Amino acid sequence: MAVFMQSLISGILIGGVYALIGIGLTLIFGVMRVINFAHGDILMVGMYLTYLAFTVLGIDPFVSVLITFPLMFLFGGFLQRVFINRVLKAVAQNQILLTIGLGLIMSNTVMLIFTSDYKLITTSYSSSTLKVGGGVSVSTPLLISFLITTAITAVLYWFLLKTDTGQAIRATAQDRDAAQLMGINVKRMSIIAFGLGSALAGTAGALISPTYYIFPQVGAVFTLKAFVITVLGGMGSVVGAMLGGILIGVTESLSAVYISSGWKDVVVFVLFLLVLLFKPSGLMGKSRT
């Protein structure tokens, strides 16, 4: 039982971070219908920002979210304005090529600067735990990152539902042309959406860096995860991405214990296929006609 609880709890905590990555991707897709293949690489940039802040300025990784978030927002906005905007009306293949290319440029630039060595951030709490009882313990950094994730998601949800800009973003996501006719500056909404998506990915990078390791190709792992999460939850659905993230985290964790850690990815993908088979639009997706 302790093993079950332990894996369930770590699964949920890791899933929280996965959710954050998924929400960023789903937001970008929802507003622009662009599949961002550079998402993992944006996360990697966030990790290196955190690493720099920690090693050069001595800022704690969790505090550095305050710097990473706005910087990554600007970075995402810049990408959208300079590159993505030009292909919004292009065929999907071209959009995919562009984002893959951007991702390659990011990972290779980082490799030139930092080399391909693995980097680790070691904080005073990197290996500390909270004993929950019953032989179950919770990793402190993972718990903190889960709490920050929850807070960010709540704020984001409020922003999208209650503020004017948030509503404009949602309107753009629902119908770009209609939104434009209603006087919404859809170009600006796109920039904000891509900026937010990048900021969320960067934040996720910052949040995992105390417990994970950093290297230029780390993005590929997370791009794939982000896709599974968003498609599983329903493309464009924020709640779906949250559910998807936690579901993937828990599935990985439990299958590592009860099946085999070598097979955990297989279990995740089988689950993914099953969901798509019975609910092709994803868990929370509305089927579009």
Add this chain to the structure above:
Amino acid sequence: MRKHLLALGAILALSPCVMAQKIGVINSMSGPEAPIGENITNGIKLAEEDLKKKGFSLQLVWEDDTGKPQISMSAMEKLATRDNVVGVVGPYTSACSNAVARLAEKYRVPLLIPAAAKEEITRQGFKNVFRMNAPADKYASSLIDAATSLGKPKSIAFIYENTDFGTSTSNTAKDYVAKKGMQVVADVAYPKGSADYRSTLAQIKSKNPDLVFMVSYVADAILLMRQSREVGLQPQAFLGAGAGFTTAEFANERAVSENVISCTQWTEDVNWPGAKEFGKRYKARFGKEPSYHAACAYASMVIMAETARASGGDRAKTRDGLKAGKWNGVMGEVQFADYDGFNNQNNHQMLVEQIISGNYETILPSRFATKKAIYPFPRWK
């Protein structure tokens, strides 16, 4: 002028000692293995300087295999047929060495592999392939022997990355513990680069093993130990087989690396002739701590160059010279012997180390020990 040249040529042809010995080097100087390849490069550079000081006219032909077997093979073809080298030192990785060994045999070029772990390389009956370092089975047996000599472990759990390196090392370990009558209570291969090993470790904890045997590279080694501490995995000893557990980065993670037992081919403070001095000079010259790869490469190059000179640059004689010779240097006593199905394999003495107060201290074999072993593993704080 022409006459002079002819005379010079005649002298050179008659006195092979004066002629430059061409020796090939294949190494992973770029690509993912480059950080370790750098150690090998530096070790060979130091050897080259030392040999030149001793009056050797040595000419090294460097080839970079970028860690890929196919590039390693074309490098070997070039060295054997176009550069006409007497012998080759290298390559680094097991995969490259295994591929190149076949070619060395085909072209009858003596090949001295400094630091590749896969056992099969010297188990194929090749006459021209020699290996300096101890192969993977020694990692497993020396670690488990260490644990059994320190305590009375009855059960063992394995956790290793699902690569050639991880599975082959743990497979030999599993065979070895079966002979010792130890019970394997968990056997987990994990995919490299997972963020979360907690659930796996919690499962291992529930089996309560006396020993935990891990095979990983540096980043995973640190993550595994961090998360072992998180879930409170508490065996009598953590055994880390090579790679990630013997690096300075790992030792620096004081909170989790303390008291972990690992093994290595070489350390600076072992009393093999010139070992200490080699470490000092390496640090002064390159500003970094040498890894065992550097010492292996240094010793390999010295032995290859000396043998090549003694045999006048003849490949067959060099091969016989390597087979017959005995050396004693930074790697201790070296002799390429046939035993346990190995050919031309240096039966190298592995050193078992433990991280004590943040430093790697040799604990076994006792004649090389610098500190007394701490056993069993103290309770996590």
